[in-house]
Amino acid sequence: MVDEVAARTLHVVFAALWAGSVCFVAAVVLPLARDGAFNTTRPLEVISGKLTTVSRASSLVLFLSGSHLAGTTYTAEGLFGTTNGRLVLAMVALWLALTALVEIGAKRFEAGLTGKKIREPAREALPVFWAAAVVAIGLLVVAGLISANVARIL
Numbered sequence: 067m068v069d070e071v072a073a074r075t076l077h078v079v080f081a082a083l084w085a086g087s088v089c090f091v092a093a094v095v096l097p098l099a100r101d102g103a104f105n106t107t108r109p110l111e112v113i114s115g116k117l118t119t120v121s122r123a124s125s126l127v128l129f130l131s132g133s134h135l136a137g138t139t140y141t142a143e144g145l146f147g148t149t150n151g152r153l154v155l156a157m158v159a160l161w162l163a164l165t166a167l168v169e170i171g172a173k174r175f176e177a178g179l180t181g182k183k184i185r186e187p188a189r190e191a192l193p194v195f196w197a198a199a200v201v202a203i204g205l206l207v208v209a210g211l212i213s214a215n216v217a218r219i220l
Contacts, residue, residue, distance in 0.1 A: 149217035
């Protein structure tokens with residue numbers, strides 16, 4: 067019981083941290099960089115590095131805590147044969163997509179920053195981060211549906 071509470075708490079905290087970080091970069095940092103609000107690449111390099119660290123750590127914690135929760139909550143039949151199980155599988159797909167999008171977006175952005183450019187790399191990375199933000203919000207929506215036990219309502 068204590069392990070499940072700890073796993074759920076870690077899962078929610080790191081999901082919120084990850085989703086919030088991605089949305090902040092997509093909605094605030096990259097548009098400002100694209101529009102010329104920064105006159106040096108250093109803060110953007112730091113932000114990108116911190117985002118990558120948060121993303122990788124969150125991805126790992128979510129994988130471990132989610133695996134524990136799925137293993138104690140669902141059987142294979144329950145994952146594929148119930149609404150909540152299918153939502154968990156959708157969450158795994160979104161988790162993979164978010165991980166990939168953040169890695170791709172950060173690499174695209176950082177590659178441009180090494181050339182001491184700011185606007186162009188931000189412009190090129192922005193669509194990837196917008197997609198990542200949509201996926202991050204989707205993850206939180208699916209988590210809410212699972213938490214609300216939407217299967218009970220349907």
